[in-house]
Amino acid sequence: MSIEPFEVPSISPERLALLKEKLKNAEYPNELEKDVGWTYGAPRWAVEPLVKAWLNDYNWETARAEMNRWHHYHVTIQGLRVHFIHEPSKSPDAIPLLLLNGWPSNFYEYHKVIEPLRDGANGGQAFHVVIPSLPGYGFSEAPKLTGHNVSKNGEIIHELMTAIGYNEYVTHGSDWGSMIGKWIAQERSAHCKAYHTVMPLCLPPLPTPTHLFSHPLKVLKFLASISLGFDTVYGKGHVRLKGRSFADVENDREAGYRGIQGTRPYTLAFGLTDSPVGLLAWMLEKFHNWTFHPSGSRDTVALPETISVDEFLTQVTIYWLTNTMSSSTRLYYEAFHDEKGMKDMMWNPVKIPTGVAYYPGEITKLAKEWLEASMNTVHYAEVSVGGHFPSLEVDELFVDDIQRFGKLIKTKKYIQ
Known part of the structure; x- marks a missing residue:
């Protein structure tokens, strides 16, 4: 298995000219006369300034120079050429740490935290x-x-870690990375020695024989919450669910994108691939809705102050340059149609030491007691600011939490 150095490429003059032409000649959809904020999706007043910034101000070469400070590689695993960043520490006590992102993000989500x-x-x-x-x-x-x-991704990413030479390591995940990381924690626990996540997913403490024996009080509280409500039993805001199913739009107005990407990703991909404006708008809705906004500011801005225009446009440009929006959305289809695999992942416990950090803008939240019944939860933190992309939004707080978790598992000798 050969590991080869890789450099983030420039955009060819022809490709850049095509992008500029499409941005310059963008056609915008008609909208209601009255401003309805974000209730119908990403509005033109939020999208158009970012399109103009991409056209006139954004410089890929600046972002490229930053990214090429780090060591990039390609390696072929299970027939696929996989890209990764590997930044070894000079510290003799350093722990191998795998950082996994999800959609609509990419490796650049972690650009602020690599060096710290x-x-x-x-x-x-x-x-x-x-x-x-x-x-x-x-x-x-x-x-x-x-x-x-998810499981196929987990297999490949685990093989990547062993190919680099890390027989033991720690995994952190956000979004899809949380699910892939959970699979690795469950199925490759001989090598993955601890798991950290900002979006834990598990089932509540249902009245199964295992839960009734190990967590009887947690089961009783959950059963009580069915009639009394989550807020009454667990405290206001301690349980936030994404609807009752994968695409339950009646209970989760954010679920529409999951329904489309989980059932008809090909059709959607034509618009997102051919139109850079469509690509930007589709991503912007999530970077707006899933991030933390100070009280009263959400409806009046495109992005929170914690994510710069250039940071967002670098994420968008990576998708556009690599033509990967279509392939990234297919993960929703594969997961949605892998009923047994996803059910097993949700039902099976995580036995290795697990750390959870909750940020207030995260799209879901589960009661701490649910996590304790399903995972070996040794570290739990609730942070006062930040959202679905904490390494972008509140990088110093994110680094501090990961470091505290790492110090704990090192002190407890969960990893040597």
């Missing part, structure tokens, strides 16, 4: 940092066959 985690910022725990592009995301090759689901 590698170097043990502020005297905290240091890590050997590994950030892959998931297959079909960024600079990794897109899957060629059906069935490339």
Whole structure:
């Protein structure tokens, strides 16, 4: 298995000219006369300034120079060419750390935290940092066959870690990375020694024989919450669910994109691939809705102050340059049609040490008691600011939490 150095490429003059032409001649959809904020989706007043910024101000070469400060590689695993960043620490006590992102993000989600985690910022725990592009995301090759689901991603990413030479490591995940990381924690626990996530997913403590024996009080509280309500039993805001199913739009107005990407990703992909404006708008809605906004500001801005225009446009440009929006959305289809695999992942416990950090803008939240019944929860934190992309939004708080978790598992000798 050969690991080859890789450099983030420039955009060819022809491709850049095409992008500029499409942005310059953008056609915008008609809208209602009255401003309805974000209730119908991303509004023109939010999208158009970002399109103009992409056309007139954004410089890919600046972003490229930043990214090429780090060591990038390609390696072929299970027939797919996988891209990853590998930044080894100079600290003798460093822990191998796998950082996994989800959709509509890419490896650049972690650009602010690579060096602080590698170097043990502020005297905290240091890590050997590994950030892959998931297959079909960024600079990794897109899957060629059906069935490339969460478990298949987990297999490939685990093989990547052992190919680099890390027989033992820690995994962190957000969004899809949380699910892939959970699969690795469950199925590759001989090598993955601890798991950290900002979006844990598990079932509540249902009255199964195992739960009734191990967590009887947690089961009783959950049963009580069915009639009394989650807020009454667990406290206001301690349980936020994404509807009752994958695409339950009646109970989760955010679920529409999951319904489309989980059932008809091909059709959607034509618009997102051919139109950079459509691509930007589709991504912007999530970067707006899933981030933390100070009280009263959500409806009046496109992005929170914690994410710069250039940071967002770099994420968009990576998708556009690599033509991976279509392949990234197919993960929703594969997961939605992998009923047994997803059910097993949700039902099976995580036995290795697990850390959870909740940020208030995260799209879901589960009661701490649910996590304790389903995972070996040794670290739990509730942060006062930040959202679905905490390493972008509140990078210093994110680094501090990861370092505290790392220090804990090192002190407890969960990993040598």
